[in-house]
Amino acid sequence: MKSYHISSTTLLASVQHDRVVWKFEKNEVYSFSSAYRNIMEHDPYTHQHRINGEWHQIWRTKTPPQIKNFLWRVMCGCLPTRLCLQARGVNCPSHCPFCNEDKDNLHVLFMCPMSIQCWQRIGVWSTISFALNNPDDITHSNFGILHKLDKSQHLIFSALIWSMWKHRNNKVWNDTTETFQFVCDRASALLDS
Numbered sequence: 001m002k003s004y005h006i007s008s009t010t011l012l013a014s015v016q017h018d019r020v021v022w023k024f025e026k027n028e029v030y031s032f033s034s035a036y037r038n039i040m041e042h043d044p045y046t047h048q049h050r051i052n053g054e055w056h057q058i059w060r061t062k063t064p065p066q067i068k069n070f071l072w073r074v075m076c077g078c079l080p081t082r083l084c085l086q087a088r089g090v091n092c093p094s095h096c097p098f099c100n101e102d103k104d105n106l107h108v109l110f111m112c113p114m115s116i117q118c119w120q121r122i123g124v125w126s127t128i129s130f131a132l133n134n135p136d137d138i139t140h141s142n143f144g145i146l147h148k149l150d151k152s153q154h155l156i157f158s159a160l161i162w163s164m165w166k167h168r169n170n171k172v173w174n175d176t177t178e179t180f181q182f183v184c185d186r187a188s189a190l191l192d193s
């Protein structure tokens with residue numbers, strides 16, 4: 001049988017070794033962000049669901065991943081609030097577990113008296129109330145709020161909105177009522193850790 005010795009084939013000097021390259025980054029190294037950006041820009045299905053906004057305000061902050069993930073869910077309108085669950089056919093009450101008002105999603109995070117106490121506690125309520133100029137659109141209301149907060153306010157805002165949601169879940173599922181002081185302290189503790 002005739003044998004071939006491929007390794008002995010002489011290549012031209014200009015020929016380089018094959019290597020895997022990623023064409024969506026200048027350094028040709030794969031990154032998750034460039035893959036995500038490419039899909040969002042070129043895939044027709046994801047493109048139609050794209051939500052425009054200053055997303056870097058979430059991704060570039062130095063907050064734990066669970067906070068970034070939570071804010072992303074808020075912005076996308078996929079937080080499982082009672083009204084959202086009802087809209088998807090879940091049989092559950094629609095009233096707020098804290099004040100018994102029958103309110104919308106904006107109420108849950110910002111307008112509920114419990115939420116307002118927390119925002120006042122960290123000193124950003126006036127900024128938030130000013131930014132809530134388009135209450136029908138929670139996504140752009142949130143982007144507007146983030147845009148107006150300075151760096152340190154941005155961090156505590158992000159942690160507190162996560163802590164308030166945790167508070168709401170504890171109330172609904174465990175019938176546990178936390179003080180607004182406790183909710184604020186949990187947000188600070190998460191950032192400190």
Ligand SMILES: [Zn+2]
Pocket residue numbers: 096097098099100101107111112113114
């Ligand atoms: Zn309420």
